[in-house]
Amino acid sequence: MHRAGVLCRLASPSRMASSMRVGMGSTRSTQSNLVSSSLSSPKSIRHQSSAAAAVKHEQFMNGSSSIYIEQMYESWQRDPSSVHSSWNAYFKNVEAGCGPGQAFQAPPLSSSGSIGQISVSPTRDVSPSSDAIHSVADHLKVQLLIRSYQTRGHNIADLDPLGINSADLDDTVPPELELSFYGLSDADLDRQFLLPPTTYIGGDEKILSLREIVNRLKSIYCNKTGIEYMHLTNFEQQEWIRKRFEAPKATELSHEQKKVLFKRLIRSTKFEEFLAKKWPSEKRFGLEGCEVLIPAIKQVIDSSSSLGVDSVVIGMPHRGRLNVLANVCRQPLSTILSQFSTLEPADEGSGDVKYHLGVCIERLNRQSQRNIKIAVVANPSHLEAVDPVVMGKVRAEAFYAGDNKHDRTMAILMHGDAAFSGQGVVMETFNLDDLPSYTTHGAIHLVVNNQIGFTTDPRFSRSSPYCTDVGRVVGCPIFHVNVDDPEAVMHVCSVASEWRKTFKRDVIVDLVCYRRQGHNELDEPMFTQPLMYQKIKATKPVLDIYQKHIIQEGVANEQYVKDELTKYGQILEDAYENAQKVTFVRNRDWLDSPWDDFFKKRDPLKIPSTGIEEEKMNHIIEKFSSVPEGFNLHRGLERTLKGRKQMQADDSVDWSIGEALAFGSLLTEGTHVRLSGQDVERGTFSHRHHVLHDQKEDLKVYNPLNDLAESQATYTVCNSSLSEYAVLGFELGYSMVDPNSLVIWEAQFGDFSNTAQCIIDQFISSGQSKWIRQSGLVMLLPHGYEGMGPEHSSARPERFLQMCNEDDTIDASKAAFGGTFEAQQLHDTNWIVANCTTPANIFHLLRRQVTMPFRKPCIVMTPKSLLRHPLARSPVSHFLSGSKFQRVIPENNISNPSNVQRVIFCTGKVYYDLVAARKHVGKENEVALARVEQLSPFPYDLVMEECTKYPQAELVWAQEEHKNMGGWTFVQPRFNSLLATCTQPGSGRVISYAGRLPSASPATGNKYTHYQEQKEMLSKTLDVPKSSLEGFKA
Ligand SMILES: Cc1ncc(C[n+]2csc(CCOP(=O)(O)OP(=O)(O)O)c2C)c(N)n1
C-alpha cells in the first residue's frame, strides 16, 4: 500500500494506535502491511503494546492531532534530536511504559469550550519538568494552529475583488484560526516554536516565533489565494501542494514572466474594448471583469507544453470565448471580426452564433518551443454539456496516439460559477475520472467565478459554500484566487499544470472575479444587482492595477507600457481593416475536429458492399464460441458458446452472432470498435457475453473479439458508470476523433436515453448542420412492447424521427429512384433511424457505418425478446460477400401477389407477432408483411416497389406503439405523398393505421391490459375479430 494511504488511514485515534504498535522499530512499508493485518485482526488489536495504548488514550488525541503526533513520532524514531526536547521526553516516557496521561502533564487553560481544555491526571511514576510539559502542550497547539490554516485558511482569504461577497458565502472567521482557540494569546507571539515536519513555511529555518508563524500562514493561506487541499486523502499529495505554496518565495515570478503576463493582459483587455467600441450593440459575452482568464489559460498551456503535453482540447461556455479563440488559439482576428458582419456563408451547414464556435489549430508554443495542437470544441448554449464530449475526444486522441497515460493529451474545461455548481452533468463527468476505460488522467478546470449567474446571485443558486465543491468528490485540489492579483493566478495555474502532470488527476482553479457588464452587453445589471454594480463601477480594471504594479516594482517603465498598448491597438485596427475586405464566411474555418484527407479517397456517393468472406466469418464464430485452455468458464456459458457453433452448423445464427460478426470483421479490417454503456459487456439481456469471467480467479477475463488476429484493431467494450448524459456525450466526443472507427453507445433500455436528451438534441441530431462536424456514433436503444411497463417499452422512436431533416413529402413522378438515390439520401440526412429485425441486417447496418464515404449518427431501436426468438435468425449466406443492408425486407413467401388484399408495413419486433398471428388466423396468402428496417432516410424507392407489387391491396401501417408515438406520424405523410405522386399501378391509395390509441404514457403497467391491447392491435391489423385470436400467444 502507498505510504500516503497508510498515513491517511491512521488519521483517527484507533488507527493511530495501531500504527504506533506496529511502527515501533519497523520501517514504513512493513508498517503498512502490519497495519492492515492488525486492522483485520481484532485479536491483535487487543494485544497492542502499552506505548500505543498510552498515546491512543491521551486526552489530547483527536483526528487532527493524531497525524501530527505520528509525524513527530516517526521523526523522533529516526532521530530523537530532530524533535523538540519536550517531544523527545514525551516519546521516551511513552516507550518507557507510561500510561495515558502519565507521559506529560499540560497546564490548565483559561479559555473554555476550546480545544485547549487539556486536563490530565497527575503523573505517577514519571515526572518530567513542568516546563517541558508546558512546552509540549504549546507545541502541540501551534501545530494544530498550522494545520488549521492549512485546512481552513481559505475561508478568510481575500478572494473577492469586489470585497462584498465571500467566495464561500460565509464571512465568519473559523474559530480554529484564532489564537484564543488554543489558549494562546498575543503574549505568546514572541515565543519560539519548533516547526513540525508538516509545514514548509520556515524554509531553512526550523524555529520561528509564533508571530512569524502566523504572519507567514496568513500570507500563504489567507491572502489572494485560497488553497483547498486538506480534503485530499493522499498525504504525499498534500505535502506536494504544501511545498508549492508554503516554501518562501515559492510564488514569485521573474521580471520576464511579469512582462509576458502584462502583454497577455493587454491582449485580453483591449480585445474586448475593441469589440465594444466597434460593435456596441452586439452580444459577445465579453470577459470584462475576468480578463485574467486569457493569461491563465495561456499559462496552463505553456506549463503543460513544457511538461510534455502536445494536444489540448478545450471545452468552454460563452463567456470570453471569442477572446480565447483570438488570443489563445490565435484564430486570425479578421476571421473572428468578420463574424460580426452579416455575410453570406460560402459553404455547407446552417452555422451557429459566434460564441459557440469551435476551432482547431496547431502552432509553436513560444514559451516551450514545442508544437502544440489546441482544439476548442464547438458547443451549444446548454451549459456544461460539452464537458463529457471534450473528455471523450481527449480519451480518443490519446488512444490513437498510444498515449495511454495521457502524458501528451489533456483537457482544459472552463466553467461559469452558476453552471458548475448547478448542472448535474458536471458531477457525471467527474465520476468518469477514474474509470479505466474513460479516464483522461486528469483535466484542468478553470472557473470564471464572476459571482453571478445571469441575474441570480450565489446565495440563491447554490447550497454549498464554494461553487467548486463538486470537485471535492473526486479529490481535486482547488485553488481559489482573486483575479486582481494576476501573479497569484499565474502561480496557481503553473501549480495546476504540474499537479496534473505529476498525479494525473483533476485540479480546479477558481478565478474569483466579477462581471463588468450585464449578462450580455445589452443587459442592465442594475435592475437586479444594484449594490454589486455600484461596487463594480468603482473597481479598476485589472490591467490598470497591474500596469501600476509593474511600474512601481521597476519591472517596466511608462514608455514600455505605452509601446505595448500601441502595438496591440495597431494589430486590432489592421485586422479590422482586413475584415472589411472579407466577402463571405466559411463554416469550415470553425471546425473543431477536421478529418482532412479521410474522405478524399472515397467516392462520395458509393456505399460499398458490407458482406464478408466465409473464411473470415468462420474464424470469428470459432473464436466467439471458445475460450482459451484452462479458462474456468461458467457452466451456463459453456452451453451458450456451444450453441453458437451449433447455430452456424444449422445455418441459423442469432443476434449475438450477427453483432459479433460486425464487430469482429471490422476489427480484423483495422477498424477500432468501442462499445460503451451500462452493463454492455454481458449485455443487459445477457445475450452478448463479450467479456467472459473466470469463475475461479478475480478479474481474469477473456474477450474473444480482442483475440482474433495479431494485426487486428482494438476492441474496447466497457461497462460505464450509471450515467447517460455524460457517457453518451463522452462517446460522441470519442467518435469525433477518427472516422475509421465504430463507436457505439447502448442504453440499458431505450427509454433511459432521454436523460441524455441534451447530447441527442444539441449535438448528435444537429451537430453536422451547426458545426459541419460529422460523427458515425451509433446509439443502440432497446425497444419493444413486451409488457414491461411504461418505462421499459419504448425508446421513443417518434422523437428521433421527428428530428430527421428529411422532407416528409416526395414527388415520386420526378424522383430518380435507383442509382445513387440511396447514397444521396444518406449523404443528406442528419442521422439514420433504423429498427432491424434480423441478425444479418444489424450486421450490415453496423458495417455500413464504417464503409460509408461520410459519417452519420445512427439510432437503432434494438430488440429484447428477439435476441432469443427462434425466427429472428439469419442464414450464413446473408452475411457473405454480395449481401447488403436491406432498408426494406419485402414479403417473400407469397407466390401469387394478386391474392393479397392487405399489405402490412411495420418495423421491428411486431413483425414476428404479426407473422404468428397471420398464421393463427390462416391469412398467409392474403396478407403480405413488409418490414421497414430503415425508417429514416425513408426508403421511398423500396416502399414504392412493395406497394406496386400489390396494386389492389389495402395498405396498412401496423405498430405496437400508441398512435401518437412510434413510426406512424413519420411514415404517414411519406406513404401518402409517394402514393399520390407515383405513376405506377395502385397510385392514389392512402395508408391506414392499425395500432394502439393515442396515450400520454408510452405503455401500460398492467400485463393484462398489455395483452388485451396487443390482441386488439393484431385484430385491427389483420382485419379479423378479436375472438379469432383466442388462444393466440405471440
Ligand atoms: C443548461 C442551461 N440552462 C440555462 C441556460 C441559460 N443561461 C445562459 S447563461 C446563464 C447563467 C450562467 O451563469 P454562470 O455559469 O455563472 O456563467 P456566467 O454567465 O456568469 O459567466 C444561464 C442561466 C443555459 N445556457 N444552459
Ligand SMILES: [Mg+2]
Ligand atoms: Mg457566473
